[in-house]
Amino acid sequence: MYSVVKAEQLADRVHELVVEAPHVARHAKAGQFLIVRVDPDGERIPLTISRAEGDLVRVIFMTIGATTYRLAELRAGDSILDVAGPLGRPSGIPQNATCVVVGGGVGIASCPIIARTLRGAGNRVIGIIGARNADLMILEDEMRQACDELHVTTDDGSMGRHGYAADVLKEVIEAEPVDQVWVIGPAIMMKVTSAVTRPKGIRTWVSLNPIMVDGTGMCGSCRVVVNGETKFACVDGPEFDAHQVDFDRLMQRQRIYPEEEREALERHHASHCGCEPGARHG
Amino acid sequence: MPLIAGVSRGRDMAERASTVRVHDFGEVDLGLSPDQAQAEADRCLQCKKPACVTGCPVGVDIPAFVLAIAEGRFGEARTGILEANLLPAVCGRVCPQETQCEGACVLSGKDRAINIGALERFAADLGGLEGEAPVARAPATGRRVAVVGSGPAGLTAAAELARRGHAVTLYESLHEPGGVLLYGIPEFRLPKAVVREEIERVLALGVELRTNMLVGQSLPVEELLAYDAVFIATGAGLPSFMGIPGEEVNGVYSANEFLTRVNLMHADRFPDSGTPVKRGSRVVVTGGGNVAMDAARVARRLGARVSLVYRRREEDLPARREEVRHAREEGVEFMTCAAPVRILGEPCVTGVECVQMEMCALDESGRPAPRECEGSSFVIDADTVIQAIGTSPNPLLVRLLPGAETGRKGNLVVDEDGRTSIPRVYAGGDIATGAATVILAMGAGKRAAAAIDADLRSGIAP
Numbered sequence A: 001m002y003s004v005v006k007a008e009q010l011a012d013r014v015h016e017l018v019v020e021a022p023h024v025a026r027h028a029k030a031g032q033f034l035i036v037r038v039d040p041d042g043e044r045i046p047l048t049i050s051r052a053e054g055d056l057v058r059v060i061f062m063t064i065g066a067t068t069y070r071l072a073e074l075r076a077g078d079s080i081l082d083v084a085g086p087l088g089r090p091s092g093i094p095q096n097a098t099c100v101v102v103g104g105g106v107g108i109a110s111c112p113i114i115a116r117t118l119r120g121a122g123n124r125v126i127g128i129i130g131a132r133n134a135d136l137m138i139l140e141d142e143m144r145q146a147c148d149e150l151h152v153t154t155d156d157g158s159m160g161r162h163g164y165a166a167d168v169l170k171e172v173i174e175a176e177p178v179d180q181v182w183v184i185g186p187a188i189m190m191k192v193t194s195a196v197t198r199p200k201g202i203r204t205w206v207s208l209n210p211i212m213v214d215g216t217g218m219c220g221s222c223r224v225v226v227n228g229e230t231k232f233a234c235v236d237g238p239e240f241d242a243h244q245v246d247f248d249r250l251m252q253r254q255r256i257y258p259e260e261e262r263e264a265l266e267r268h269h270a271s272h273c274g275c276e277p278g279a280r281h282g
Numbered sequence B: 001m002p003l004i005a006g007v008s009r010g011r012d013m014a015e016r017a018s019t020v021r022v023h024d025f026g027e028v029d030l031g032l033s034p035d036q037a038q039a040e041a042d043r044c045l046q047c048k049k050p051a052c053v054t055g056c057p058v059g060v061d062i063p064a065f066v067l068a069i070a071e072g073r074f075g076e077a078r079t080g081i082l083e084a085n086l087l088p089a090v091c092g093r094v095c096p097q098e099t100q101c102e103g104a105c106v107l108s109g110k111d112r113a114i115n116i117g118a119l120e121r122f123a124a125d126l127g128g129l130e131g132e133a134p135v136a137r138a139p140a141t142g143r144r145v146a147v148v149g150s151g152p153a154g155l156t157a158a159a160e161l162a163r164r165g166h167a168v169t170l171y172e173s174l175h176e177p178g179g180v181l182l183y184g185i186p187e188f189r190l191p192k193a194v195v196r197e198e199i200e201r202v203l204a205l206g207v208e209l210r211t212n213m214l215v216g217q218s219l220p221v222e223e224l225l226a227y228d229a230v231f232i233a234t235g236a237g238l239p240s241f242m243g244i245p246g247e248e249v250n251g252v253y254s255a256n257e258f259l260t261r262v263n264l265m266h267a268d269r270f271p272d273s274g275t276p277v278k279r280g281s282r283v284v285v286t287g288g289g290n291v292a293m294d295a296a297r298v299a300r301r302l303g304a305r306v307s308l309v310y311r312r313r314e315e316d317l318p319a320r321r322e323e324v325r326h327a328r329e330e331g332v333e334f335m336t337c338a339a340p341v342r343i344l345g346e347p348c349v350t351g352v353e354c355v356q357m358e359m360c361a362l363d364e365s366g367r368p369a370p371r372e373c374e375g376s377s378f379v380i381d382a383d384t385v386i387q388a389i390g391t392s393p394n395p396l397l398v399r400l401l402p403g404a405e406t407g408r409k410g411n412l413v414v415d416e417d418g419r420t421s422i423p424r425v426y427a428g429g430d431i432a433t434g435a436a437t438v439i440l441a442m443g444a445g446k447r448a449a450a451a452i453d454a455d456l457r458s459g460i461a462p
């Protein structure tokens, strides 16, 4: 059992949990993830390690299905049955380079740890964070501290620049020579945004989020196609060369279980409707 | 529970009728009654030089426990087995006895071998852990040993090392120990309650279990190597895919994924359990080994029509005869001399294109080599495809070990006693042999534990 020491809502449908998990926290590096299983019948779901300090790890997630809604109910003092990690390969960190770290939506969660690590290795770090609107923006202060320069954008202009992270990225790579770029967010955002750096051939990393089970390379649920080859995102990634990734395949494989996910979510909500336990819902 | 007496061939255990069992995950084999067990045990010749024991990788004193059963001393039979084997209820159910102890039985040529597996299971199942004398432990040696992986190899090594007085920490990356016993072999062949009970026995020896620890990451290699000795038993869990077009479309599983979803994550109980699985209405399983049989039988229980596609002939199926029989009884359709060449459908599987194979000259395995018949392609409709064409040693920890000698399959190279090329690091089970069997993994764990103990005591390992 792993105790939750902090639980907070950061934005609309975006939550933060800080969990005591020394085996993960002490060895976690930028770019890695963990897997949680909340209770005995729970699913194993992967979440990026957003911060690690001492014995504590932080995860930030968006509520989209049964498990993330269940996680969002946890309060400080509650516990999580299983936390496994750190999983996946850490980000490859260059030295004395100029790097851009782009986060979209809940993907911003992964950015500060990468930006800090890059800066710690003597790189100049430019951050770009984008969200649909101001209510969905997260970790702005943390990113401002972690980066040499930070750009903030919203799709509707309610905060920072009006527009997409991709637009800012285009300007940044025009303005100065950039060596490497990280783009982290929903698959479609990663696809569109990483296309920006392709003409210049700038090395660009994306963190892929296929459906996983074990997270240790034993099942192949997480397989992704990179440069025409099948890779297991949990052990060969999750970060891959963006310009080699088959994003359409990734998005398709994220939609293997739409009916099941709907059923599980309805059931989750039904169990929280305030009826007597065991009551039947029509 | 309805039985079909006709299927039980005297010495055999009763089985649940296929028409009934295919609807649930209850155990297929029901075990022997005390009368049946005693009658079977009575047939044992009590050889002076028992060949069966030489056929047992962990060296169970088979004639002694069989005699105890024959004489009705059931508790003693169990205690006797536990001396050599701490997982008898598992072994009694899943060992390929026909190629181990029973294959060596002198009666196997003449009459028929003693059904040692069923007798082992009978003795093991009697009573629970209660009333069982705790296994004796040697005084503490003050030495610390890490065991990585809690499948049969790791469990056996951990138990043997703990018995010898060493402080053992058993690391497992999943949330529960057991390895393939838990996530691979289905409930209807090996109930998880049985596995858990036997693992309790190992842990009761004072073994410290640490789950959710992916060694190499949760425990860095430097910290692992700080133990006085290390036993690596990380198994052969890396699934192979055939490499045919269409493998990435939705609805294509490795057998490992399909079985893990059901056995470990209980997707058969979705949505009571949170993990889903595609139940499929038409499932194609590719492969002909035990894993393919398990995947096919699980898919049948989830309600699908199941075809198993195998490229050689029926008689070449590498699975145990008994498993093939069970699968057939449960309605799995066998399509032999056929090989999948392409998976059809986008975004979801709609079918599998196969070609007919003809059998040619014998290849190095002594079986006729299959060759594609030209123009013989045909399509099987399917909404789910499960590939059970093999697994290879888990590369994750192996590639982090400095100076580890590896073999062709990516396995760790070890000597007779499980020593790797790295001092104080031992390995055994599927990580060293490639995919093999539970009892071979246990034998390897036992031999390595003895070597670790000897090396620690003689000072070879400090």
Ligand SMILES: Cc1cc2nc3c(=O)[nH]c(=O)nc-3n(C[C@H](O)[C@H](O)[C@H](O)COP(=O)(O)OP(=O)(O)OC[C@H]3O[C@@H](n4cnc5c(N)ncnc54)[C@H](O)[C@@H]3O)c2cc1C
Pocket (backbone or CB within 6 Å): A033, A043, A044, A045, A046, A047, A048, A049, A059, A060, A061, A062, A063, A064, A065, A066, A067, A068, A069, A106, A109, A110, A208, A209, A210, A211, A212, A213, A238, A253, A254, A255, A261, A262, A265
């Ligand atoms: C390496 C990695 C890191 C991730 N990091 C984060 C993060 O930091 N924050 C965050 O909000 N999300 C993250 N995700 C996605 C997160 O795992 C899913 O949102 C979560 O599993 C959804 O579970 P659910 O039961 O709430 O929703 P469901 O209703 O089950 O699914 C909703 C969607 O989530 C995806 N999903 C479902 N089950 C899984 C699974 N077992 N593994 C992966 N994806 C699944 C599917 O694409 C599905 O369409 C990450 C995924 C990966 C692979």
Ligand SMILES: Cc1cc2nc3c(=O)[nH]c(=O)nc-3n(C[C@H](O)[C@H](O)[C@H](O)COP(=O)(O)OP(=O)(O)OC[C@H]3O[C@@H](n4cnc5c(N)ncnc54)[C@H](O)[C@@H]3O)c2cc1C
Pocket (backbone or CB within 6 Å): B094, B095, B096, B148, B149, B150, B151, B152, B153, B154, B171, B172, B173, B174, B177, B178, B179, B180, B181, B184, B185, B186, B213, B214, B215, B216, B233, B234, B235, B236, B237, B259, B290, B291, B294, B394, B396, B397, B428, B429, B430, B431, B435, B436, B437, B438, B439, B441
């Ligand atoms: C579906 C199926 C059915 C089978 N049926 C039979 C049968 O009927 N009879 C039979 O004799 N054999 C059978 N086998 C084969 C048998 O199960 C294996 O040979 C045996 O389990 C190997 O044991 P092991 O201890 O070497 O490895 P495993 O049982 O594979 O256990 C390895 C363990 O190590 C863990 N691990 C891996 N890497 C790490 C790491 N870095 N850190 C921590 N933990 C790690 C894994 O999670 C796993 O729990 C079957 C196999 C399968 C897949």
Ligand code: FES
Pocket (backbone or CB within 6 Å): A211, A212, A213, A214, A215, A216, A217, A218, A219, A220, A221, A222, A223, A232, A233, A234, A235
């Ligand atoms: S999640 Fe199972 S192999 Fe990656």
